[in-house]
Amino acid sequence: MANLALLYAKAGLTGFLHGGGELPSSTRSAEVVVDPAHLAAYNEVCGFRVGGTVPITYPHVLGFGLQLELMTERAFPFALPGLVHVGNRITRSRPVTAAEPLSLHVHTENLRPHERGQQFDVVTTAAVAGETVWTDTSTYLKRGTGSGSGTASEPPPPTAVWRVPGDIGRRYAKVSGDRNPIHLHPLAARAFGFPRAIAHGMWTKARCLAAFEGRLPDACAVDVRFRAPVLLPATVDFSSTPDGTRFALHDPRTGKPHLTGTVQPA
Template sequence: MALTELTSAPSLGALYPKAVLTGFRHRGGDLPDTEYLLPGVPVDVAHLAAYDRVCGFRLTDDLPATYPHVLTFPLQIKLMTAADFPFPLAGSVHVANRITQTRPLTLADRLDLRVRAENLRDHPRGRQFDVVSTATVSGQTVWTDTSTYLRRTGGGERDRSERAEPPAPRALWRVPADTGRRYAEVSGDRNPIHLHPLTARLFGFPRAIAHGMWTKARCLAALEGRLPGAYTVDVRFKLPVLLPATVAFHAQDGEFSLHDARTGKPHLAGTIS
């Protein structure tokens, strides 16, 4: 693995136009043998507070398990827009995310962040790969994030198994129309499908959709105070949340889910261990 150390976070303002210019071109080939390192990253108090508010967390010195994801996001985009990456960023669908923290992270931690891609594999509907991000403190890995992406290259077979009746909701949440824009401000993820109905329609969505990582963070915020200091939270993103929306949240025995409150269609299924 070729390690490239960066002195500052990559500029998303420069990377997104690059992603647009490369369009939907399928380059092919293997995943790059590249790992990016951004050492000694401090946590900005104001940014953490803004993230907490958007996602529903309490304002404390502890970092939500999902928060380092937004710190590594510029490195992820730099990796996925590089000339040697086999798939274009546009059209790569975030289908799953697994985060493990080995201890609580706090404002006092300075994080060494690393990002790489691995595990390119076949999928019935195309190809899958993982973008793995880690945070270390004083040489100890304290946080690992694995984001799984699907690049569709063919029709394939959808899962046509009968859907189970969704469980009785523990809570109903109204998700405002501007949720995608608000999360984009704190995460840097300004994918047009999340921002406005008009830009979402260009990519086949009738309305803007919520970020998958916002839905995961919002679910963890609902469980705040009941999570251990060290744990793994694994989610599968299912049908998108079309904004605005009312969603039903359920959690029991280490499992949680998010469904459309009216139709029962699944948005997310997760486990905590």
């Protein structure tokens, strides 16, 4: 697997070389066996219980190094610093057990216009014995000129209040490998326009799904939009509909959504 610290250093030093254009056709693949200690650490940080299956979001961190390799190669059209993770959709055909070896494959696709620039997808699949059982599509935004601004739907009424500690960015970075400076320290975050460090979008998704643990369909698709960053430390309102098909995180003072999501049978 990739040395993530070196890839982040590469991204910072060579970002000026990326001048736009089409997405490359290159891919990355790896065979992965789940490390029980790593899985336990991930469960603790994200709020999942320990069990025989992996959380639906866990294979994302196993494939993150492959994703980073693709997005830092010379042929990739955009510099990694400044890309915004705006959405993530995970589809699984069944739960994955911690004992199953996974074949991971990553590619990029679907470069398209966005109202604030351009967006594209990074697609990661996990297969067991040749059968694809899990697919993750992360959508990234490259800011540029656009034709307007999006509107966010109102979240349902809050059902729980969570206090997010100031060190959650560093703790999640340790288990995920995502050491983007905006998540680690206020001074680094300010260099990118944030007043404080911000929580990882995939941590907020995982934390929400931990609240659904035991209630997600075995075969399902969970789609989230990352609306506004969670500035650390924070207090956030979690909300979900009684049938569990919609959920959200929002600012309890302003009502501004941080994340909105849906759960659908697959």
